[in-house]
Amino acid sequence: MLLIRCPYCEAERPEVEFTYAGEAHIARPTNPSVLSDDEWRDFLFIRSNPRGRHFERWRHMHGCGRFFNAVRDTVTDKFAMTYRAGAPRPSDEEIALAATSAATRAKDARP
Amino acid sequence: MLLANHPLLGKTIPGDTASRLNIRAADDTARFSLRIDPAAVQSAGTAFGAPLPTRIGGMVEAGGRTALQLGPDEWMLMAPVAEGDGIVDAFSALGETHSLVDVGHREVGILVEGEAASLALRSAIAFDIDAMPVGTGCRTIFDKAQIVLIREDKTRFRIEVWRSFADHVWGLLQAVSREIALGI
Ligand SMILES: [Zn+2]
Numbered sequence: 629m630l631l632i633r634c635p636y637c638e639a640e641r642p643e644v645e646f647t648y649a650g651e652a653h654i655a656r657p658t659n660p661s662v663l664s665d666d667e668w669r670d671f672l673f674i675r676s677n678p679r680g681r682h683f684e685r686w687r688h689m690h691g692c693g694r695f696f697n698a699v700r701d702t703v704t705d706k707f708a709m710t711y712r713a714g715a716p717r718p719s720d721e722e723i724a725l726a727a728t729s730a731a732t733r734a735k736d737a738r739p
Numbered sequence: 740m741l742l743a744n745h746p747l748l749g750k751t752i753p754g755d756t757a758s759r760l761n762i763r764a765a766d767d768t769a770r771f772s773l774r775i776d777p778a779a780v781q782s783a784g785t786a787f788g789a790p791l792p793t794r795i796g797g798m799v800e801a802g803g804r805t806a807l808q809l810g811p812d813e814w815m816l817m818a819p820v821a822e823g824d825g826i827v828d829a830f831s832a833l834g835e836t837h838s839l840v841d842v843g844h845r846e847v848g849i850l851v852e853g854e855a856a857s858l859a860l861r862s863a864i865a866f867d868i869d870a871m872p873v874g875t876g877c878r879t880i881f882d883k884a885q886i887v888l889i890r891e892d893k894t895r896f897r898i899e900v901w902r903s904f905a906d907h908v909w910g911l912l913q914a915v916s917r918e919i920a921l922g923i
Contacts, residue, residue, distance in 0.1 A: 629865050636811050637795045637877075642865030644880045690885050691878050692795055692810035 630705070633730070634688045635696050635712045640733075641688065649685035651675045652697040653717050679703060683717055686710070699723055746905045747847055752916045760855040760919055762912050765848030765897060769823030771816040773830075775837035783837065786829040787816055796875045798889065807876040807889065815876075815887060815899070847905045849898040851912070855919050856894050862915040863908075864888065881908055 630643040657663055657671060676682075682702050687695045699708040699718065709726030711718060718726070747764035754760030775783050777793070784790040789801035792808045799806050805817040818826055823843065830839045851859060857868040863882040871877075876889035876897075884904035889897040900908050 639796070642880075644865050645878075690880050693813065693878075694810060 632686065632698070632707060633710050634691060634694070635710050636692045636694045637688065641691055645688060645690040647687045647689045649687050649695060652683040652685045681708070681723075685713075699726075744902075745847065746902055747849065747909055750909070752909075752913055754853060754855070754916045754920060760851075760853040760859055760916055762849065762851050762859070762916060765850050767820055768843070768848065769818045769820050769826065770841070770843045770846060770899075771823075771826065772840045772842050773814040773816055773837065774812055775814075775835060777812055779835040779837070782833060782835055783814075783830075786833045787826060788818075788822075788829065796877050798874055798876050800874075807887070809876075809878050809887070845901055846899045847902050849900065849905070849908065849912070851896045851898065852894060854894055856896050859912065859915050859919060860888070860896060862918075863911050882911055884908055 631640040632643055632646055633640050634646075654671070654675075657667075660668065663671070680701055680703055682700055684698055684700060685695055686698050687693070695713045696710055697713060697715065698710045700706065701708065707730075708723045709718065709730065745764075745767075750764050752760075752762040754762065773783065773787075773791075780791050780793055784806075787804065787806060789804040789806060790799050791806045791814055792799045795808050795810060797808050803819055804822070807815045807817075809815055816826070820843075823841070827839065827841070830837065860868050860881075864879060866879065871888075871890050873890050873893055876887060878885065878887050880886070881888075881898065881900070884900060884907055886904075886908065887899040889899070891897055898908065
């Protein structure tokens with residue numbers, strides 16, 4: 629069972645409580661009518677789909693109900709960190725730091 | 740509540756002996772879903788007649804009323820049936836923007852009690868029940884059904900489940916009680 633840390637509940641919760649919600653940090657254009665058809669298509673459908681580190685949205689659907697963001701490796705399925713919706717994309721240093729503290733926290737995780 | 744349609748009314752699963760495991764339908768209760776800005780939690784507590792917890796998973800019980808925080812701006816409120824109307828009146832007089840929805844008929848309560856209670860729940864809940872602190876609660880998944888699980892005491896839990904899922908949850912609890920009674 630994969631455990632995911634919800635940044636609102638501040639707890640490691642089982643994967644079955646969550647739903648995936650696509651790539652994160654995709655801002656809706658402020659004035660869609662000035663966009664070309666190609667630009668609008670890119671906004672709607674074109675995603676980075678990386679092999680490796682991915683910034684993505686999740687929802688704690690069967691918990692607190694909140695959407696939040698996560699940094700996950702698409703190869704290993706390992707979550708480096710999660711953070712609240714609206715927070716900026718974390719830097720490499722912040723991600724490395726979060727991964728270390730997650731390892732120590734895992735020892736005294738509360739459900 | 741629409742007791743005529745209550746799926747579990749008066750039902751009990753005695754388990755192997757009363758001390759190891761006892762599962763029964765909880766008495767009827769008033770239930771509300773409250774959504775309000777966390778900054779207004781104090782005045783909401785005044786309206787409810789008991790303070791509201793300020794941490795997700797936190798629960799406060801006072802004077803027969805129970806408040807459980809489920810999300811950043813969401814609380815589940817429970818009170819004796821006869822006090823439900825008074826709570827609605829008190830919230831309608833509250834100046835803060837909020838939503839209070841009577842969900843008393845939506846759910847039924849199941850009490851799971853005894854030494855083997857956490858063992859029984861573990862059969863269908865994915866997280867570590869033993870690590871759940873007493874006096875907390877959370878929304879989660881029981882098998883495939885969404886529930887709210889409350890740990891009232893070390894060996895006493897309460898499940899709140901939507902009535903349409905109640906038979907499913909009850910059936911699984913019946914099966915696991917049998918397994919525990921047989922020691923398998
Ligand atoms: Zn959550």
